[in-house]
Amino acid sequence: MKYAIVDIETTGGYAARNRICEIAIILHDGQKVVKEYQSLINPERHIPPQLSAIHGINDQMVAEAPKFYEEAKTIHELLDGNIFVAHSVNFDYSFVRAAFQDLGYDLKLKKLCTVRLSRKIFPGLKSYSLGNICDDRGIQIHDRHRAFGDAIATAELFTQLVENDSEGIIEKSLKKNASVVNIPENLDRKVFEELPESPGVYYFLNQKNQIIYVGKAKNIKKRVSNHFGGTKLEVAKQAFQSQIHHVDYYLTGNELIALLHESHEIRKNWPRYNRAQKSNNPGYSIYLYEDRRGYKRLQLGRKQTGMKSIIRFPNHASGFSFLNEMSKKLNICPKMAGIQSSPDACFDLKLGLCEGACIGDESLEDHNEKIEKFIEICNIEKSDYLLMGDGRTLSEKAFVLVENGNYQGFGFFDQDESISAWNEFKKYLIQYPDHPEINKILNSEHATKHYKKIKKDAFKSKVEKI
Structure with a gap:
């Protein structure tokens, strides 16, 4: 069994819109390095200055370098039949796989992550970044943040992992690797395996135990696995997964309560990766007030604390629709219902559709009785x-x-x-x-x-x- 230890440098942080600009592959037989390969790659796009500042590769350096398709045959021969190994393997693998997919080939290899292996074989470190763990293990990194320097250091780390793997962690990882669910490197697979297959709300937590995402599901385990499975390479997914250190959950028994509880938890915790329901919009209400003549009037407006509303709505459109429908049914003057605004008579009076409350032609008693009927209808709508x-x-x-x-x-x-x-x-x-x-x-x-x-x-x- 051979291992292909891979490190890449890229034009950006996610594979869907970025490309490889350097790659190194170190073949390892489980005991030692047996072959080395490295090459700059022309990404056929601009390398942003902020990325050049990290890995030191700029547009001039890759201008004459081979394009990926020119190296694809060599790279494939080095990877084919071997186990793909990298530090934070999902990042490197996503870029390499995307590059092959652009050429019409779907790369499918078993993977090992030296971050996850290190957590189990060398537990107790504050950080499992490549630099930190190499310092801890006495591994010197030459040419840090360049593909070959990091790959060689990862190969030496892998040698130590194999030598110290007294509990068969690597073999167990390879067996679990057959699953389509790619558990994030910072998440203990046991936590995932123990998730219930029941309705409820689930929480993704970061290293500081802060909630970064809340979701609801009819089947929590299946829904969580959907976050990790598949071949999506978008930026949010990669950044999202790297921050997941734990998964918690709350069982609800059914999907409706899961929806209600999810909505509350999103507003309570304001998770970074939840986009929906992140709104402090208080909704709209219909209010009742009385003008100087004693005529009762209606007004649709934003819900306000301390003001008693007749009935409320999630948005202006639903409130206006209800107010318009009910006022027509009860023949309430549209101006008195807050639907029209005019200095004198409403527009409907000229059309013979209004009985004249807006100009005092309709009696106070008749008009106010219509408003009371409107309130009765609202109270029925608000039943317990x-x-x-x-x-x-x-x-x-x-x-x-x-x-x-x-x-x-x-x-x-x-x-x-x-x-x-x-x-x-x-x-x-x-x-x-x-x-x-x-x-x-x-x-x-x-x-x-x-x-x-x-x-x-x-x-x-x-x-x-x-």
């Missing part, structure tokens, strides 16, 4: 209800509680429990703050079609009847 679903075990049920149109949280209870009053659910309730995003989830087709809705006025005393 439960959404029932599967719990975390076969004997458990889960529920989401909404009161007066406001999300209260979720909870779990044993199916054998006898609940005789609505308020008894609250002893099982885990309270969470409301938010427009939560409102969107609860009004989504997912929630309304897949979970049993029980209104408070239709509640039956025994849970087993639910």
Whole structure:
């Protein structure tokens, strides 16, 4: 068995948009180095100054160097049938594989990561960067951050790893390597293997135990594996994976509660790699006020703390649509509903569609009665209800509680429990703050079609009847 120890220098940090500008391959038979190869590569694109400052390779140095396709046959012969070894192997492998894919060939090799091997065979170091571990092991790196210098140092490190591998870590790693799931080098595979195949929320944590990503899943283990599997080479994925040191999770029993809990956790922790739901938009509400004449009026606006709203919405469009529809149905003057603004009469008066509250032609009593009917409709929309679903075990049920149109949280209870009053659910309730995003989830087709809705006025005393 031979090992191809690889190091590359590149024009950027991810393979999808960047290229190799230097490569070194050291063949190792498990005991010693048996062959060496190195070459500058013309990447056929500009090398950014910030990268040149690190590895010292500039456009002039690679101008006359061979292009990758000119070295591809030699590189393939060195790699073919061997085990691809590198320090942070997924980085180097992604670039080499992408280069071959550009030529129409899909490179598929077993891989070993000297970072992950070092963590197990030489535990206890504060850092497993190549420079730090070589200092610790007495390995001198000549020409640091150049492909050949780093590859030779990695080869010497690999020799020491083989010599000190008393527990067969390398062999075990190769067996696990057959899996399509490429576990990030900083994540213990045991942590991944022990993830549940159940609905819930999962967390990726960095070296400082800080949450950097929150996700929800019907099957946590499968969803997490999707982050690591496949052949995607984009920048976010590579940067993302290198920072994952641990995975934690919270079981929810069903996907709806996973969605609700994920939304809360994203807003609570503000993870670096979550883009969706990172909004402090408080949503919109319809407010009631009275003008100087005593006419009650409606106004749609952003939700504000301390102001009592009639009904709220996740965004302006949904609020405006509801307000417009209901005001037409009840024949409320559009100006008094806050839909139109004009100094005098509303536009609908000229069309005979308004009864004249805007200019005082409609009586105060008649107009205000329409507003009260509007409020009644809103109160019906805000009814108290439960959404029932599967719990975390076969004997458990889960529920989401909404009161007066406001999300209260979720909870779990044993199916054998006898609940005789609505308020008894609250002893099982885990309270969470409301938010427009939560409102969107609860009004989504997912929630309304897949979970049993029980209104408070239709509640039956025994849970087993639910």
